[in-house]
Amino acid sequence: MGYIRTFGEIDGHPPGSKYRNRREIQHAGLHAHNQRGISGTAREGADAIVLNGGYPDDQDEGDIIIYTGEGGQSAEKKQIADQVIEGGNAALVKSHLEGLPVRVIRGHGEKSKYAPRQGYEYSGLYRIQRYWFKKREDGFQVLQFRLTFVGDADGISHLIQLDEGATPEFEFGHRPVERTSMLTERLKRRLSVVRNVKEWHDNRCQICGTTLMLPSGPASQVAHIQGLGIPHNGPDIEANALCLCPNDHVLFDNGAYYLTDDLKVVDAIKGSTLRPLRTHKRHLIGLNFVRQHRSYWTK
DNA sequence: TCCATGCGCGCTC
DNA sequence: GAGCGCGCACTGG
Numbered sequence: 359m360g361y362i363r364t365f366g367e368i369d370g371h372p373p374g375s376k377y378r379n380r381r382e383i384q385h386a387g388l389h390a391h392n393q394r395g396i397s398g399t400a401r402e403g404a405d406a407i408v409l410n411g412g413y414p415d416d417q418d419e420g421d422i423i424i425y426t427g428e429g430g431q432s433a434e435k436k437q438i439a440d441q442v443i444e445g446g447n448a449a450l451v452k453s454h455l456e457g458l459p460v461r462v463i464r465g466h467g468e469k470s471k472y473a474p475r476q477g478y479e480y481s482g483l484y485r486i487q488r489y490w491f492k493k494r495e496d497g498f499q500v501l502q503f504r505l506t507f508v509g510d511a512d513g514i515s516h517l518i519q520l521d522e523g524a525t526p527e528f529e530f531g532h533r534p535v536e537r538t539s540m541l542t543e544r545l546k547r548r549l550s551v552v553r554n555v556k557e558w559h560d561n562r563c564q565i566c567g568t569t570l571m572l573p574s575g576p577a578s579q580v581a582h583i584q585g586l587g588i589p590h591n592g593p594d595i596e597a598n599a600l601c602l603c604p605n606d607h608v609l610f611d612n613g614a615y616y617l618t619d620d621l622k623v624v625d626a627i628k629g630s631t632l633r634p635l636r637t638h639k640r641h642l643i644g645l646n647f648v649r650q651h652r653s654y655w656t657k
Numbered sequence: 658t659c660c661a662t663g664c665g666c667g668c669t670c
Numbered sequence: 671g672a673g674c675g676c677g678c679a680c681t682g683g
Contacts, residue, residue, distance in 0.1 A: 361682065380663060381680080392680055395662045399683070412662025428661080435662090445683080446661095467662070 361390040363398070365405050366459050366483065373482035376474065377463075380408070383478055388461055395428055396446030403458045404449035408478070410465030415492060415500055418470035420507075422588050423462065423484065425450075426492075427501030440499040440657075441491075447501050454486035455612075459508055483508040488585060488611060490654035499657065504588070548594050552580045555599045558638040563603035565615065565623055567636060570603055579607045583617075583647040590650065597644035600635075613655035617648045626655055 361384070368387050377383045380392040389406040390397040395413075398404030409418060412435070413426035427447040430439040443451055453460055462481045464473045472481070484505035491499045561569045561576035570577040581600045584592030592598050602610060609615050616624050621635040621643060637643070 384681085390682060391661070392682090393661045393663055394682085397682090408662060410662045416662090426662095431662095465662075 362387060363390065363402060363405050365403070366461075368461075371480060373480055375480045377478045377480070379477065383408075383463060383480075388480055389463060394446065396449055398446060398449030398453065400444065400448035400452060402449070403452040403456055404446065404460055405453075405458075406461035406463060407450075408463045408465055409468045409473070410478075411467035411469060411473075413500070415494065415502065416468070417589060418464075418468060418472050419588055420472050422507075423505040424589050425503045425505055427503065430498060430500065437494060437496060437498045437500065441501045443501065450486060450501075450503050451489060454489055454503070457485060459483040459485060460505065462505065490585075490613070493653060502589075504585075547586070551594055551596055551599055554596055555580050555601045555641065558641045559601035559636065562601065562636065563606050564600050564636040565602060565606040565610070565632075568603055578602065579604055581607045581610055583644070584650045592647060592650070595644075597642050598647045600643075610651075616652045616655050618652075619645055619648065621648070 364387060371386050371388055375386075377386070380389075383389045384392050389408060395408050395410070396404050397406040407425060409416060409423065409425065413431075415424070415426040417424035427441045427450065428445065429447065430437055430441045432438045441447060450460075452458075460483065462484050463478050464481050465478045466474055466476050485508055487504045487506055489501060489503045492502045493499055556578055559578070561578040563569070563578065578601050581602045582592055582594075583598050583600060584590050586592050586594055600610070606615065614626055615632075616626060617635060618624060618631070621637065623632040623635055624630070625632055635643075
């Protein structure tokens with residue numbers, strides 16, 4: 359009986375469902391494997407993950423999860439090699455690029471307040487916002503993925519109720535606090551930063567110099583150099599932001615480009631240094647942010 | 658082919 | 671009863 363990979367919710371197995379062991383999870387169609395953390399392939403993407411304390415670099419904040427990729431460990435679970443983008447890791451990268459929802463299953467082996475005390479619990483759908491390489495203290499690189507809770511239509515209406523001061527009813531029975539924290543994190547972004555950066559550069563991409571012309575006018579995107587929020591906690595200020603076209607935004611966020619200390623653009627795939635970053639006298643770039651971004655993508 | 662964020666038993670405290 | 675160490679087990683990729 360083969361596993362049928364399904365993205366999104368599985369009928370009869372809503373968030374909050376509990377399972378005694380991995381076999382039951384596999385049988386439910388929630389996850390392909392009875393031992394691996396990541397369910398998926400590089401071609402299709404990842405449909406589910408299990409958090410069960412297997413990697414110490416994991417961080418579980420409820421609606422925000424920092425999930426460590428697979429591989430590079432010895433049989434004794436010591437990190438003995440760098441992780442690479444293949445297998446399950448490549449599946450998670452694919453899910454990130456395609457915006458696919460990932461089912462998150464928490465196990466008792468994970469020592470966070472969101473983990474069940476016994477067995478496993480299906481927590482719901484998450485999306486992978488970004489990924490990067492983390493340099494560990496021991497010198498090995500591991501992949502990390504930032505997942506945020508997707509929620510659902512009812513969950514959003516609950517949020518609105520909460521804001522309006524109505525009695526919140528969390529009929530899904532889980533995690534009102536984290537859901538609220540996710541909302542506040544979104545609201546915290548300062549529009550003035552976006553406005554200033556776009557205005558200073560006249561919507562021209564700081565990497566390639568093009569401006570997207572739409573019927574409604576010129577368009578550009580403001581990218582953060584050091585990520586906002588958990589775990590990078592970069593500041594929402596102009597010095598940590600770039601004005602980019604959508605293509606170069608994706609390339610920069612995913613490590614195809616990084617910057618040198620003298621603000622030259624490096625093509626990570628070719629290993630060549632391209633043109634200097636376009637700058638503006640009012641737009642000072644924080645080198646500490648440039649260095650942190652570079653550290654995600656260089657050894 | 659062989660590995661992987663498993664499982665369960667039996668031991669110790 | 672919890673926590674561990676060890677041996678055996680599974681199945682998709």
